[in-house]
């Protein structure tokens with residue numbers, strides 16, 4: 001019998017390469033870098049796809065479209081008749097995202113792309129109508145986005161905040177928020193150390 005001697009890479013490499021990105025997501029990533037954005041890591045994308053699939057998501061809100069990396073993963077996890085409502089204040093980013101959604105085979109009706117500041121757009125969305133909300137924007141507004149998520153999600157719906165393991169200047173802001181979510185009976189939370197860190201919470 002032959003013994004295979006394999007050299008395991010680091011856990012970080014294993015996580016990063018476990019679910020690889022396809023060429024369209026790689027294109028979206030390249031465009032993000034060109035315009036100075038930091039898109040979600042492939043491991044975060046895989047987690048978003050998995051969560052969208054686990055809650056059979058038909059209606060998803062994304063805050064921070066960027067060039068569409070996270071949106072592509074979300075669309076791939078959602079039901080085939082699901083609609084992604086994605087918000088960004090930069091129409092130029094969204095123009096690229098929209099093109100890549102089309103290239104990936106999603107019809108225009110699958111993505112409702114709204115340009116504007118999220119806190120001005122969210123009040124127009126319907127209460128209790130969404131299965132999943134993904135936030136990848138300015139951490140100083142995350143507390144307000146959580147208030148909006150409590151209103152917009154159906155019971156059992158999931159909110160995911162990206163960037164909560166930052167060591168940057170917003171570290172106290174996001175940690176205070178994480179503790180507040182943990183101590184609020186509305187939410188069943190977990191911290192997931194993928195990418196820049198995810199705070200995921202199920203609405204009771």
Ligand SMILES: C[S@@+](CC[C@H](N)C(=O)[O-])C[C@H]1O[C@@H](n2cnc3c(N)ncnc32)[C@H](O)[C@@H]1O
Nearest residue numbers: 039040064066068069070088089117118136137
């Ligand atoms: C990190 S990028 C998003 C990357 C994207 N999720 C991806 O993985 O490709 C953050 C985006 O959020 C947008 N943004 C930041 N704050 C916002 C706000 N308050 N309202 C709407 N868009 C915002 C920025 O214009 C930027 O395109």
